[in-house]
Amino acid sequence: MRTVNTYIGSPVERIEDQRFLTGTGEYVGDMSREGMWHAVFLRSPVGHGRILKIDASAALALEGVRAVLTGDDMGEDVPTIPFRRPNPTIGPFAQPIIGRGKVRYFGEPIAVVLADSQEIAEDALGLIDVEYEQLPAVLDRETCFADKVLLFEAQKSNVTSVFNAQKGSADEAFAKADVVVKDRFYTQRQTATPMETRGLLAEWDEKNRRLRVSGAAKLPFFNRKTMADMMKLPEEAVDYIEVDVGGGFGARGEFYPEDFLCAFAARKFNKPIKWVEDRREHFTAIGHSRECEAQVELALSKDGTILGMRGDLYVNIGAYVRPNGMTPVRNAAQFMTGPYRVPNIDLKAHAFVSNKTPAGTYRGPGRYEGCFFMERLMEMAADALQMDRVALRRKNLLTNTEMPYPLATVLPSDGRAETNCDSGDYRETFDRCLKEFHWDEKAKLDGQQVDGRYHGIAIASFIEGGASGPSEACKLELEADGSVTLYIGSSSIGQGVETVMLQITADALELPMDRLRIYHGSTDLLKEGWGSYGSRATVMGGSAIMMAAEKMLDRFREEAAKRLNVDPSSLTIAEGVARHADGRSVPLAEVASAKIVTEAKYTSWTPTYTYGAGAVHVAVDADTGHVQVLEYLVVDDVGRIINPLTLHGQVMGAAVQGFGSVFSEELAYDDQGTLLVGSLADYLLPLATDYPHIHCISTDNYPTPNHPIGAKGAGEGGIIPIGGVVANAVSSALKSFGVAPNILPLSPNRIWDLVQAAKRKA
Amino acid sequence: MKLPTFDYHAPTSLAEAVALLAASEGSARPIAGGQSLMPVMAFRLAQPSALVDLRHVPGLDSIEVLAKEVKIGAMVRWRMIEESRELARVVPVLAAAMEHVAHYQIRNRGTVGGSLAHADPAAEFPALAVACDAVIDVVGSKGARAIKAADLFTGALETCLADDEIITAVRVPVWPKRRRWGFQEFARRRGDFAIAGIVAFYDLDQQGLITQAHIGVFGATDIPRRLPNAEAALNGQEPSEALFETVGDVASGEVNPQSDIHASRDYRRSLVGTLTKRALAQAAK
Structure with missing residues (x-):
């Protein structure tokens, strides 16, 4: 890699900003499809309760309302959302994708209204008749630990896990300490509040039995697998498409109940289903x-x-x-x-x-x-x-x-x-x-x-x-004009992935940035990939790019050597040109007909x-x-x-x-x-x-x-x-x-x- | 958070606007700048059958400075008050307080009449109107009437206006030249709803003693109102830090605020005292 005049380390302006500043970005809210239905969620107005009755007949009678789904439409068992970081004790506490029988928090989805517009769907919300038996809510440590009111009766406790962080012997250290300070501290409940609320567009292709989910963020590849498992589809039958994303900060882009419910509705009714969360429900529903x-x-x-x-x-x-x-x-x-x-x-x-x-x-x-x-x-x-x-x-x-x-x-x-x-x-x-x-x-x-x-x-x-592990993957493709296209699993949540990844690619290939293009995040670009979370994109994605670029330069050397009829090791490559000691050289564009494509997967925990x-x-x-x-x-x-x-x-x-x-x-x-x-x-x-x-x-x-x-x-x-x-x-x-x-x-x-x-x- | 369906009217005369409201029998609402009503509707906390937009009604959007009073039309926007040099000359506290009203985008649209009719206990203008002994002109199907600002507000978000009455103007007495004044507001962030706010002014007589003391409070009470005990404690006294401290304590004792997620009752009460003291110190400078 070049060490002088490099892009890496330079204050390169964000290339993605041009489209944001000129209003040509495309967020999920901008997407529309012929015959699309809008989803709106009826959410629990009680913190803890039993659902005694749901009557949606008045809502269904409203013009423009197409369907109302409740827990009873989900089959015998309401599916739960799988864990990304499992441990031995949390299994019974997984979130069902819709509240049925019991609701456990204010904002828990209870029904999905599908209508011709978001306005009509919101009108219908007020017409759904739900009766609740309110149960005492447990909200703080004292009442939760008392285990008198249980969220999950079968578990006999509200404690899901106890993690122990250990090193050396703390008790011995305290026994010989000169000074001990102790106190009680508290950090309050918050949420990440990305500027763009959640949302997605789910499309079902009945003929090919394929699901396409637009609006992916953070970890599209993991979510595709989760969605495929829950929909009982092969992983290859599901595409997660990343459009522009207005921030994540950990919260946006995880797999949520609404993700499944929109996809479920898209397949059930064979209609494109769009949902964009409003700010009020965002506060009750996002992590x-x-x-x-x-x-x-x-x-x-x-x-x-x-x-x-x-x-x-x-x-x-x-x-x-x-x-x-x-x-x-x-x-x-x-x-x-x-x-x-x-x-x-x-x-x-x-x-x-x-x-x-x-x-x-x-x-x-x-x-x-x-x-x-x-x-x-x-x-x-x-x-x-x-x-x-x-x-x-x-x-x-x-x-x-x-x-x-x-x-x-x-x-x-x-x-x-x-x-x-x-x-x-x-x-x-x-x-x-x-x-x-x-x-x-x-x-x-x-x-x-x-x-x-x-x-x-x-x-x-x-x-x-x-x-964060485990891996990231990318692919580099040499185009006919000698430019290079990068496909990478790292997703953009607004942090400047396009700029940073192309800086790394440009230096690794010794090409100017304007000879490069990037496609990222969507699952239809690569066989595998991960995404952006845990401050991983630059390290994991960037390392994958360096590996793929090295392979591409090797292939370039081979192809150039063939054209010059010399040994590949006799060529030096710099600034997109392979040179021989005798003065002859081959620019990258000249080997484009060789259709050079290199892939790499970088793995590290x-x-x-x-x-x-x-x-x-x-x-x-x-x-x-x-x-x-x-x-x-x-x-x-x-x-x-x-x-x-x-x-x-x-x-x-x-x-x-x-x-x-x-x-x-x-x-x-x-x-x-x-x-x-x-x-x-x-x-x-x-x-x-x-x-x-x-x-x-x-x-x-x-x-x-x-x-x-x-x-x-x-x-x-x-x-x-x-x-x-x-x-x-x-x-x-x-x-x-x-x-x-x-x-x-x-x-x-x-x-x-x-x-x-x-x-x-x- | 999408709006419910409603009819929309944009009448071109006051009489027409009143007639539309009267015909709806209380189900329609007038709309001026829409800075409070639109969010309330988006949250579905109000679902009026129709909105009667006052934008094309003539004669409601000027500031007229007369000999004894200044007449501010109901459709005058905060920005106009903020920028009116004439108003700053005759009732300076009005223009000075405007920087506390939300953010400039909202000040470009929000109106005097809308704020008075909305009667938010944390809003600045209702308190300014009450403290300044303003009179509110209204027109309804039974004719026109003038209401003392102090009588307009009957509770949080409640006024004595009939369903078909529209505020047309607020009239504020012109101030004597050497009037002393202060305006203090405390909010979590700039432009937020006030947790507490104080409008204070007084004159000095020939002996240098305080006369005509007015102290208005908002944010810490259900309705904007004056604090008569604190005013009484000021009148006839010579301005001093010690006096202001005492009057601050009196003001604290005169309010009985509510608690909410931003401020407890005790904290609000204490703020009323602190802000009163600071407003008076500002006035004395």
């Missing part, structure tokens, strides 16, 4: 995440060396275990110690069901939660030891000589029980962050009142995972770990509880930067998303299990003007040794440390009151409550 309580403790010696960590995490996963519902649970346990050297660990992560929307992943799953708990403990430890909080962190950060460094082993295994931090010097990014943030200068303001507001600063460190530090400066209005972020800086090392522009955008975006997590987003329920969030007026996403002072610096000093591309999965660095660093800055600002912000979000009301409680105590 929630993040609701986690921690009761944890940290043991240290007098000099500030961390000896061990132990405790319990309780994750409220909602009514069912969804395909990746266990990921945040096991991740929180494995990654809570983050970038710190913790030799002894014993953490139990308990997943329990409740009458809330089932959970899945959200950007930095489990890591954001774990980092909040860990960084609060570190801050408390510095206080308890009367040690400088910067010095304490620095002392315990991992260094390059310790790599690979094993994290805790998590059992029961979901295939990824053991993992190692791969490369890097965690002190370097920490020191760089301190320096660029002008820590020493800002420290003079810490805890001071200026113009009526209290200033505070804090710094936190993190690791983020990337390169070894994750990458980008790492870094975030520092924040806040000003707190103690009378209103309002916090202004005066500056937030993230420094991360990503192994190898492919495109500084897209990387920068990802880290900045993650940071803004993170401020929503810390300050304003919350999916609140009433005591009956009714979701109290119905629109974006209730669910407070950060606005463009809210957090203007964010900076990020990315370095690539330590490539991952485990993947040929050297790059690590990146883009979550802005969000993972943000809970911990902001809470610590607020606590530092309000140190004259003595507050412990251990519960998120830090809404104005909560900060005001903390200040009031501290005043009462004083």
